[in-house]
Amino acid sequence: MDSFAIHTEGITKSFGALKALDSVSLDVARGEIFGLIGPDGAGKTTLFRILTTLMLPDEGRAEVCGFDIIGNPRAIRFRAGYMPGRFSLYPDLTVEENLRFYASLFGGRVSDNFGMVEPVYRQLEPFRNRRAGKLSGGMKQKLALCCALIHKPEILFLDEPTTGVDAVSRSEFWDILSGIKQGGMPIIVSTPYMDEASRCDRIALMNAGRILETGSLDEILSRNDMPVYAVRGENNYRTLQNLRHAAGVRDAVLFGEYIHVFAEERLSASVLAAVSGVAEVKGISPNIEDVFINIMGHGKK
Numbered sequence: 001m002d003s004f005a006i007h008t009e010g011i012t013k014s015f016g017a018l019k020a021l022d023s024v025s026l027d028v029a030r031g032e033i034f035g036l037i038g039p040d041g042a043g044k045t046t047l048f049r050i051l052t053t054l055m056l057p058d059e060g061r062a063e064v065c066g067f068d069i070i071g072n073p074r075a076i077r078f079r080a081g082y083m084p085g086r087f088s089l090y091p092d093l094t095v096e097e098n099l100r101f102y103a104s105l106f107g108g109r110v111s112d113n114f115g116m117v118e119p120v121y122r123q124l125e126p127f128r129n130r131r132a133g134k135l136s137g138g139m140k141q142k143l144a145l146c147c148a149l150i151h152k153p154e155i156l157f158l159d160e161p162t163t164g165v166d167a168v169s170r171s172e173f174w175d176i177l178s179g180i181k182q183g184g185m186p187i188i189v190s191t192p193y194m195d196e197a198s199r200c201d202r203i204a205l206m207n208a209g210r211i212l213e214t215g216s217l218d219e220i221l222s223r224n225d226m227p228v229y230a231v232r233g234e235n236n237y238r239t240l241q242n243l244r245h246a247a248g249v250r251d252a253v254l255f256g257e258y259i260h261v262f263a264e265e266r267l268s269a270s271v272l273a274a275v276s277g278v279a280e281v282k283g284i285s286p287n288i289e290d291v292f293i294n295i296m297g298h299g300k301k
């Protein structure tokens with residue numbers, strides 16, 4: 001088990017009647033970027049809190065860096081860098097003061113491990129005297145990452161680091177994570193954005209407290225290969241209703257200007273074209289969003 005950065009078996013957590021995590025079992029290998037992908041309420045934050053020893057599970061067990069979350073939480077706290085989902089910085093402290101504060105929480109100084117954050121901090125340096133509350137979203141995110149790294153952790157937990165950040169900053173942030181991974185640090189990162197799956201070595205698709213699929217993006221796509229058509233309607237809203245009631249259609253969902261139709265094997269493009277209001281039909285390869293919607297829609301597993 002020690003060969004895994006994270007190993008969990010049957011982690012379950014309820015809040016009253018709500019099961020926020022339902023028997024979550026997963027492994028994160030050393031040196032990989034592992035993405036936890038799912039919508040709001042999937043249970044991502046709850047899992048992070050349990051793995052960083054801020055909350056106890058009701059059932060199940062887990063190890064982080066070879067240490068048991070219940071038996072040895074202190075060892076994990078020193079080894080884990082955690083960037084919580086919501087803004088974790090002190091808005092009235094400057095960039096520099098925030099970093100100094102986080103270093104002091106672990107009994108150190110910024111200079112002790114500056115090499116760890118230097119590549120990212122260099123981008124923040126021009127603003128080092130600016131209060132964190134006055135930074136742009138992308139800059140806040142970079143500072144929060146520096147604060148999570150400043151005690152030189154062995155593993156990084158990032159809870160929705162790119163939520164609410166513009167597309168360019170999101171992409172830059174993923175480039176930074178790839179750089180950190182090159183140094184051998186395992187990273188577990190949650191996101192509601194399906195397109196970020198391609199930046200991870202492996203992912204888990206999560207919904208309503210359960211892991212629906214785990215694997216590399218390619219593995220998940222090939223495991224869930226299915227006939228999908230992109231359909232444009234004369235009036236997409238009306239066409240969507242017609243498609244949902246058409247024989248051989250398992251589900252139909254609006255994606256931009258096209259409707260994606262999840263079809264039974266026997267359905268052909270020409271049969272679809274005959275559905276009232278359909279203006280254009282083309283066969284497409286399902287993307288990760290198609291797979292996710294299809295799995296959720298059919299309660300697989």
Ligand SMILES: Nc1ncnc2c1ncn2[C@@H]1O[C@H](COP(=O)(O)OP(=O)(O)OP(=O)(O)O)[C@@H](O)[C@H]1O
Nearest residue numbers: 015018020038039040041042043044045046047160
């Ligand atoms: N302390 C709590 N008390 C009661 N319910 C909670 C608590 N923490 C989380 N929940 C509920 O558990 C479920 C999972 O929440 P969680 O925050 O883990 O999901 P998430 O995937 O991180 O989504 P989000 O982005 O919305 O935080 C949600 O329905 C949430 O309302």
